[in-house]
Amino acid sequence: MVILDKVTEMLNNNKPIRDGEWAPKEIDFLNQQLFMTAKPVVYLVNIGYEEYKKKKNKYLPKIAEWIKANGGGPMIPFSAEFEKEVMSIAQSLDKTIRDKAAEELGAPSMIAKIVASGYNHLRLIHYFTAGEDEVKCWTIRDGTKAPGAAGVIHTDFERGFICAEVMAYDDLVREGSEANVRAEGLYHQKGKDYEVKDGDIIFFKFNVTAQPKKVDKDAPAKK
DSSP, X not given: OHHHHHHHHHHHTTOOGGGSOOOHHHHHHHHHHTOGGGSOXXXXXXXXXXXXXXXXXXXXXXXXXXXXXXXXXXXEEEOHHHHHHHHHXXXXXXXXXXXXXXXXXXXXXXXXXXXXXXXXXXXXXXXXXXXXXXXXXXEEETTOBHHHHHHHHOHHHHHTEEEEEEEEHHHHHHHSSHHHHHHTTOOEEEOTTOBOXXXXXXXXXXXXXXXXXXXXXXXOOOO
């Protein structure tokens, strides 16, 4: 197969598969093979507590050179010991509280940056669904269309998809209520071709009138 020949050539030349130029159909095939070098990479470099606070470590330049020579990727220096102390002071997962605790210790926390970098390189985004008693956050791939996003909640949502009523999180925060968002013309009805955006707040409309047909593999074939 031509795709595998190209993969073999790249690996023989120590070139990661993720750095190749691939057509959409080729990407679909490669995603089924689970090649290690097809995966995005973020390098987390754990250094000492004091080194992190002083932003000095003699090995970081050498590590950066190695990363550049071996396919590249973002490098994030951090200190696990420092982050542990931040959490012991903050006693909370709230970012504002953690950031304040880190500031008191003399350096920023890297946890939020590490999480954001991971999501960015995996091309993951979030959208929200909300009711009177709860708000839920759902994770999908960037570029996912509305029916596929609905399917993350339940397969019936995707199968019976009618439309998605969408407003942006930033618009809701700015306007203060859903009613105000609607009044400003910022509440939209989207169809099956709509690509969900990071931070969308969505109400899905769907209708499943018939269950999918089940095939009895042991039943005799009709002539």
